[in-house]
Amino acid sequence: MRVIFRCDPILAQHLPRPVPARGVLPDWLRAMPATAYSAIHGRDIRTLKQCPPVVDAMTYGFMILLPCDVVVDRGKFSWDWNIPEPATGNHPRAPLSFHTPGQLAGSPFARPGQAALKFNSFWTIEVEDGWSLYATHPVNREDLPFRLVTGLVDSDRFSDGGINFPAIWKEPEFSGVLGKGTPVAQCFAVPRAAPQLEFEVFDEKRQAAYAQTVADVLSTPGVYRKRFRARRGRSTGE
Structure with a gap:
């Protein structure tokens, strides 16, 4: 499967490239033990680290990365990202934008008075004819303080504009830095043909x-x- 990423020529040297998901496995997976004692079994048993379907899901496809540090202070987001003006019209410069709370009304994502994040895209993505791009939260990454809203984009046809990634911020009391290079979306191509059941x-x-x-x-x-x-x-x- 050929996947083509394109970006603004002025920003090319300022953007982290999308990377294979296998290259950004979390530290907790590397550090966790391969076995753990189970009182139910009366012996050591294998942990998630030794479960191939779990690890294969986490390493599948590619990751879109946060392009700069974002400082978070109890629901306030700021950044100091000094990049030049893009050469392309209608192109974002900020790493984040937002969806208003009303756009979530009636959904399980709604939080009173809380807007949804939108991770802005700085890369267009093109896949082969007949395929779509499935974008979801980085698999099994419950440690991240946000939850991406999953989407499916026909990127064989829509490949001249950036795909933005909406997300719900999960930790209203969080204060700290969401670091440059944090994986924000895990993506992979899927065939658009309906399965025959x-x-x-x-x-x-x-x-x-x-x-x-x-x-x-x-x-x-x-x-x-x-x-x-x-x-x-x-x-x-x-």
Whole structure:
């Protein structure tokens, strides 16, 4: 899958590029133990760190990064980002803008009197024909003080304007810095063709395969990783 990123020529040297998600795994995942004692099992068991589906989801696609430090003081956001005027008309210079509270009314994202953040985009994104761009909160990143609102953009057609990423600020009492390079959106291309859903009942062969597979997974560590997990290629831009 070819993904093309474009930016304003004046800003090219000032912007962090989108990066493969595998390159920005959180420190907590690297630091957490591989096993932990379970009183229920009476022994050590594997943690999330050893769960390939969890890690594969976190490393899938690419991340859009915050282009500068943003200082947060109990719901007030400020930044000191001295970049030149873009050469392109109608182009943002601020890392953030906002959606008014009324735009969230009636949704589970609504907070009384609280606007939604909007992470401004400084890159246009183009994917191959027939594909769309799925943009979501960085997977399993509950440690981030915001929650991105998921969206789907037909970026094979909409590729001449930036995609902005709305988010809900989760920690009204937070005071600190949201650092440059913080991943704000995890993106990947998905086919636009509707899936064809089919339903079947296990025949005897499938019943036997199910029983054996579950028995193997329960009795032997690493069965999924060693027998079923496909190898992942690396992006050519890495």
